[in-house]
Amino acid sequence: MAASFHSDAGTLTPSAVPSAVLMPTFVEAVRSKYEYKKSEDNAAEAGSYGVVGGEKTGKKQALDVLTNVYVPSAGIDSPGADGEIGSTCGAITELDIGGNGFVSWPPILAIAVQLPKLHWLGLDKMPLAPLASLPDNFGKALGGLRTLWLDGTGMAWEQLLFLASAMPLLEEVHFSSNQVSTLQPSSAEVPVAASVLPKLHSLYLEGNAISRWEDLEPLGALPALTHLNLNFNQLASVPPPPPAHAGAGGVGAVSGTPFSTLRHLMLRGNKLDSWASIDALDAYPSLTEARLAELPLTSAISGAAARRFVIARMHKLKALNGSEVRPREREDAERFYLRQIAQEYPEGGLPADAVVYPEGSCEGGAESGAEPTAGAPAAPRLDEYGRPLAAVGLRELARPANAPPPELRVPPGEAWAALQARHPRWASLLLEHGVHVTKTVTQASGGVLANELLELNLRSTAAESAHLPMVTRRLPGGLPLKSIKLIACQLFKVEPLNMQMLYCPPGAEKDIPELLDDDSKSLADLGVVSGGTIVVETTESHGVELS
Template identity: 35%
Template sequence: MNDCNPESYKLGQRVHSANDARRIGTVKYVGEVQGYSGTWLGVDWDYGNGKHDGSINGVRYFQAKSQKSGSFVRVHNLSPGISLPEALRVRYRGESSKEEEDEMYVLSASNKHVSIELVGKDKIQDKFSKFEELTSAALPYLGVSSPGANIGTIVTNLKELDLTGNLLSDWKDIGAFGEQLPALAVLNLSNNLMSKEVTGLPQLKSIRILVLNCTGVNWMQVEILKHSLPALEELHLMGNSISEITPVSSPIVQGFDNLQLLNLEDNCIAEWSEILKLCQIRSLEQLYLNKNNLNRIYYPNNDTIHELVSAHESHEESYLPFQNLCCLLLGNNMIEDLASIDSLDSFPKLMDIRLSENPVSDPGRGGISRFAIIARLGKIKILNGSEVNS
């Protein structure tokens, strides 16, 4: 869908190229450009595929994030996106042949593919009437920018929704998905640039898995989000340049009573003291820290935990640190000391460890071999994805 009125676009709005839904950017300027007629939209493209930094012929119109991520675009070359119901029609209608247009496959509640024959001029409406069978929908890079109206009456049994690489940014829209889709348990918002303002979120009691990879979120936003996600079991936060774990009301992270898996891969965490702020999440079983900047790890002693917990006047009772953690992925960091390896044996239930692509596990960089690592760790069952032979 193209809106040909440039005044309908607002600053900060997410858009994509009219001919390429994967070329996504943010509107930074609406107005005239010296030397050119008409109204232009200045767009800062996510992946730097522009022409300049927001200035042209010595005049600055906006500040792009890099020297070649900005460009000026005519309104007919942009799309403000489509609603979720429209995306469902595009995705499941099929475009390759007339035969495929007359037939749609959905995944039923019993995980079987159901073929739906559609005839007559009302076939699109008929397809929507059959969406009640849909339990899982994958709508990546389709330009979804809003929930649309009455989605709860269209996909009444939807449990899994993949919205990777769309134009969503407002958390209120995410709240609308949760409210209108009461069965929704898995939501993937990867590669949507989310707003820094987390407001207006209702209780999303059914969401168990939330994927926020490459969305620009920080831990302060996560602290706000957790109050709306009481049933959350998995949280994926890859590629968000997170360097600090910043609890709001305590020196350590509290809440997340059901969180079993936390994925912080491909971030910028350099200090193990930041990770220690997670040590009182009792339900946590899997912690993914591959591709960070950690150079050492250690298991906290009683004094360390007491110092962390007692710093908060109204602290709750402290628990054994990382008491249920059984999987810790530390691949591709900067760990180089043997004391870090030895400390892994102090984690009460830790059995699955990844240490590949660290100096300490690379004999060519002064590290030790796989067999030497296994010899130092008595409880380990899996190392670098492979079972340890007893």
């Protein structure tokens, strides 16, 4: 039974929602959960331990002024007498009756038609029988809805489109866990999604059985779609959108591009196993936020490294897995990515003269020690902490703002062409950050960032050393985690066998830290960057003495 509260003489006491036998109608369920009741027997006691202002609060909770009502799984199986809902609680605007005993539409319509201000309706977990035709009062009852929840109803997608033809104001639809495998129409008679859902901006399809991006094609034409939840489906890949073409908006308009308005895409728990899918997402013109966790693609690398790869490959991304992508984090991620790519260079590496600076763009400028040519240099960019970003090379800083951009001349050959195909952003990132970013990467260096010192903060939460101040150390990026544990042992007196380490990227100290759990991997391979914090704590085995 679900818990609710009623008031006796201003005192709030818990009560149980009665079973279907005791609460057969909608109004009785609402009254049981929300109506204020004052007991004369307890009135004398209210002064000693009652709720101050209880009478005033109860009046505000009068049924005729209730706007938000939530009575899911309350055993309701009847709308009650005609007109009873409208006269008792007709001001309702948001209503959740999911999980109750309704298996057909007539009782739901009988409730909704008495609520003229209703715009939010929850019908989750009710196996509603499909309709072959719409009842006469369907549009009057539900035509004003802007949000509709149908999770776990087993409803077919085509049935939803049929119902939506009478709900033209829908903006948000929850359709998760309905075993949907495709959104493609089975016949020409099926309503077109873009026609019946013209205002839809948020669609939740989590926990269905969609395995091909092509099965989502009808959604690409939705004119207002900005938020799409596809978590825990079975998608193995995402293709890039077709090339944009000029539409009604004139030259350069992307109105004809599928998913052109999509800003937030959630793909957690799918079967994506290739970085080509992440590169493809970068081509969607409005996509700035994504959920890309629990993927086969990233299962073999640390969470910090995976995050940096995704950020570097998606240049418009402003939030990843619910966490903001800040300028300093993007800077670090893109430089890290360039160093990783440099390890894949074909034999001989990138020629020293691969970057060509056109005449008038300060060729041989600051990087070679020459004075910058005439013209005001571009002002250095700052991150959110006021620190200068190194996202442009030294020559770029000395180049006048109106000078032509440099050009990257990639050596010919299949090997270089393959590298560019694997890393579509490589050339643009190399020109933006400068070739010097990759110069520390050699076969003898022992890996990415092995020759670069990282300034890291180390602190302990272990009982015996939590009082010690945080320590800052400059450590090689190629140092394995097991060596860091030895250093922490000296600093905080925590035995390595009883120690685990957590990592917080710069600026994310308030977020949940990531566990560093592979002692053989280097700091660089784990995605640790300069300015980050490593937290030392004890494991469950701490304090157990081994004989």
